[in-house]
Amino acid sequence: MGEKRRDDQTVGQGVKKGRRQYEIDIFRAWCKSCGICAAFCPVQCIEMDEEGNPQVVASEKCTGCGWCETHCPDFAISVRPRKENQLEAV
Numbered sequence: 409m410g411e412k413r414r415d416d417q418t419v420g421q422g423v424k425k426g427r428r429q430y431e432i433d434i435f436r437a438w439c440k441s442c443g444i445c446a447a448f449c450p451v452q453c454i455e456m457d458e459e460g461n462p463q464v465v466a467s468e469k470c471t472g473c474g475w476c477e478t479h480c481p482d483f484a485i486s487v488r489p490r491k492e493n494q495l496e497a498v
């Protein structure tokens with residue numbers, strides 16, 4: 409009695425529900441596989457595969473910073489917010 413539970417502390421420590429998701433598209437025809445996007449993505453969304461081509465491995469981590477898009481020398485990558493109805497697809 410007299411103890412007040414601090415349930416409010418658990419709020420907000422789980423999944424970030426409202427976080428915006430991004431779609432990363434690599435245009436293979438324009439990409440020369442230089443690896444810049446994979447090397448410098450700050451959250452490792454992109455990796456080079458065994459054949460030396462970039463592939464999106466963790467689009468859910470993308471912050472939408474746009475670094476890859478603006479630094480790709482061949483304009484071969486685009487990042488844009490996902491529409492709400494695309495969020496359930498994995």
Ligand code: SF4
Pocket residue numbers: 434438439440441442443444445446462479480481482483484485
């Ligand atoms: S930076 Fe551009 S050209 Fe280089 S690997 Fe990434 S998508 Fe391809």
Ligand code: SF4
Pocket residue numbers: 430432448449450451452453454469470471472473474475476477487
């Ligand atoms: S927009 Fe930023 S976080 Fe997203 S894939 Fe490109 S470099 Fe990585």
